[in-house]
Amino acid sequence: MTTPTYDVVAIGNAIVDILAQAEDQFIADEGMTKGSMQLMFSPEEADALYGKMGPGREISGGSAANTVAGIAALGGKAGFIGQVADDQLGKVFAHDIKAAGVDFTTPARAGEPTTARCLIFVTPDGQRTMNTFLGASQYLPAEALDADMIRGAKILYLEGYLWDPEEPRAAMKRAIEIAREGETWVAFTLSDVFCIDRHGDDFRRMVEDGTIDILFANENELMALWKTDDLEAAIAKTTPEVGVLVVTRSEKGALAMYKGRRYEVAAQPVPAVIDTTGAGDLFAAGVLHALATDRPLDGALVQGAICAAEVISHYGARPEADLKALVKEKMPY
Amino acid sequence: MTTPTYDVVAIGNAIVDILAQAEDQFIADEGMTKGSMQLMFSPEEADALYGKMGPGREISGGSAANTVAGIAALGGKAGFIGQVADDQLGKVFAHDIKAAGVDFTTPARAGEPTTARCLIFVTPDGQRTMNTFLGASQYLPAEALDADMIRGAKILYLEGYLWDPEEPRAAMKRAIEIAREGETWVAFTLSDVFCIDRHGDDFRRMVEDGTIDILFANENELMALWKTDDLEAAIAKTTPEVGVLVVTRSEKGALAMYKGRRYEVAAQPVPAVIDTTGAGDLFAAGVLHALATDRPLDGALVQGAICAAEVISHYGARPEADLKALVKEKMPY
Numbered sequence: 001m002t003t004p005t006y007d008v009v010a011i012g013n014a015i016v017d018i019l020a021q022a023e024d025q026f027i028a029d030e031g032m033t034k035g036s037m038q039l040m041f042s043p044e045e046a047d048a049l050y051g052k053m054g055p056g057r058e059i060s061g062g063s064a065a066n067t068v069a070g071i072a073a074l075g076g077k078a079g080f081i082g083q084v085a086d087d088q089l090g091k092v093f094a095h096d097i098k099a100a101g102v103d104f105t106t107p108a109r110a111g112e113p114t115t116a117r118c119l120i121f122v123t124p125d126g127q128r129t130m131n132t133f134l135g136a137s138q139y140l141p142a143e144a145l146d147a148d149m150i151r152g153a154k155i156l157y158l159e160g161y162l163w164d165p166e167e168p169r170a171a172m173k174r175a176i177e178i179a180r181e182g183e184t185w186v187a188f189t190l191s192d193v194f195c196i197d198r199h200g201d202d203f204r205r206m207v208e209d210g211t212i213d214i215l216f217a218n219e220n221e222l223m224a225l226w227k228t229d230d231l232e233a234a235i236a237k238t239t240p241e242v243g244v245l246v247v248t249r250s251e252k253g254a255l256a257m258y259k260g261r262r263y264e265v266a267a268q269p270v271p272a273v274i275d276t277t278g279a280g281d282l283f284a285a286g287v288l289h290a291l292a293t294d295r296p297l298d299g300a301l302v303q304g305a306i307c308a309a310e311v312i313s314h315y316g317a318r319p320e321a322d323l324k325a326l327v328k329e330k331m332p333y
Numbered sequence: 334m335t336t337p338t339y340d341v342v343a344i345g346n347a348i349v350d351i352l353a354q355a356e357d358q359f360i361a362d363e364g365m366t367k368g369s370m371q372l373m374f375s376p377e378e379a380d381a382l383y384g385k386m387g388p389g390r391e392i393s394g395g396s397a398a399n400t401v402a403g404i405a406a407l408g409g410k411a412g413f414i415g416q417v418a419d420d421q422l423g424k425v426f427a428h429d430i431k432a433a434g435v436d437f438t439t440p441a442r443a444g445e446p447t448t449a450r451c452l453i454f455v456t457p458d459g460q461r462t463m464n465t466f467l468g469a470s471q472y473l474p475a476e477a478l479d480a481d482m483i484r485g486a487k488i489l490y491l492e493g494y495l496w497d498p499e500e501p502r503a504a505m506k507r508a509i510e511i512a513r514e515g516e517t518w519v520a521f522t523l524s525d526v527f528c529i530d531r532h533g534d535d536f537r538r539m540v541e542d543g544t545i546d547i548l549f550a551n552e553n554e555l556m557a558l559w560k561t562d563d564l565e566a567a568i569a570k571t572t573p574e575v576g577v578l579v580v581t582r583s584e585k586g587a588l589a590m591y592k593g594r595r596y597e598v599a600a601q602p603v604p605a606v607i608d609t610t611g612a613g614d615l616f617a618a619g620v621l622h623a624l625a626t627d628r629p630l631d632g633a634l635v636q637g638a639i640c641a642a643e644v645i646s647h648y649g650a651r652p653e654a655d656l657k658a659l660v661k662e663k664m665p666y
Contacts, residue, residue, distance in 0.1 A: 018425075054433075055433050056432075088447070
């Protein structure tokens, strides 16, 4: 294989996050499941919830988009494929991801619906509860894929969230085929427990048939995938066919499995957890960047923990600090 | 006079800020005057500068709008009059100011131009340099004024920035007449040195003819108003006709003059200055809220300093903390 042009190319929802503080009581009153992502199916539903929200701040988001922004901040070469509308929030998303150093060329989509928005309620403990209106994001067509971009990547990274809408699901399946035809590894994140409720069959099949080379999940997601409350059993079911399994465990850090060997890392200390939005995305950024540059898995986990710690120390799911400098300062070797 | 419905009603630019980090070298290379506000006169100019900007975060702003958001956060009753366009950023502005507890009923304006944007470059020292595309904001018509809202206010607050465009200037002049017909005090901020370069004659006239009851300025602005480099001389020229003069002095705190008496306050300590955007606006919020509720000027200055310290400790020009609780905790009496 020739030297890849990209460390990681990701396909994901192109979302602008709107973040506001909220009390736990509000989350309960609105019937939200704290810490989860719920879909809003109409602009009216989104507007009604927005009307109940406190003053917000808009920061580009989207799970896989956050990850590639992190990879670029680490000095990696990254590309993103995702659908925005031709509107102000679409311009914000496109600006921010390009300004982060990520190649992004998917043309904006004219007309309704609008660019995706995610209303994120951050409770005093820093936990985030998300409500997403997918808007234009759900109309990413397979034709929008840049096949050369995917072929030129060391790793193709896909988010489970994007499995919901039909067109992007077809696009991701096509992208996996392109990756499989070449030497591009396929990395996947399970994204969310509710997402697994909806698409567990597909996800299990992709794990079992060896489609996924690198799988990201948190503990609950991995257990939900195998419908068990035994984490070790879930790990055992995943590892035979998945090359690298990374399981994030919030404040307990993370573990990874590779060729039967287990790696663990503690969470990096943070002065204060302000907003956990993007913690998993940035953990994945640290790990994927290290794997794409052929570094060992133990160091990859440490880099993931450093990136995750940075992003939870402020509002928003994109890094604010110079991650490259931060890793250089904090890596034990 | 009957009990006022509002502590403060403000007329100002309705702006969404886009904040990004920048190095001092960038400010110099772009020929910006660090710490100032410059106008961008076309969407193309705004887009070109946005293209050079790092990843941003969008937070509602606008000088007088920030002040009334602060007053509402202090428990005051506030209203805002300003012009947004019927677009996504206009919806963001309207949502945020209403969610902050401020009455805002100015109808959105259809068609071009877009809602005002301010590209704010924050240097490592926390200083902000602003580039504003006024967009729809400059088309606030006098007919959009809610005369009853103004009559029902203890204080009408106007920002010098809005003196630039013709229609809002006419609207503000009409608002001053309405205030003068009743018992509403007129408060004014000089806003920016460049703004005084353009409109010094008008501003001096309003000071000298007693139009302005409460004047806010920083040291440089007050000296620029009287074309002097002697602060005391500038104060002496201002005080005969202005009831209350408040001069903010950045890290040196602030001083105020009332009936020949001088009041001073030190700046409140902050752990780290992150972004000075909104410092003057929130200082004004603290002072105006206290004056509207008939509290003494020395306490008003302390309240202003507490509010300013909160807003410079994070990105964005609107308060994030519960200002009412913060003041209760920090006020020495």
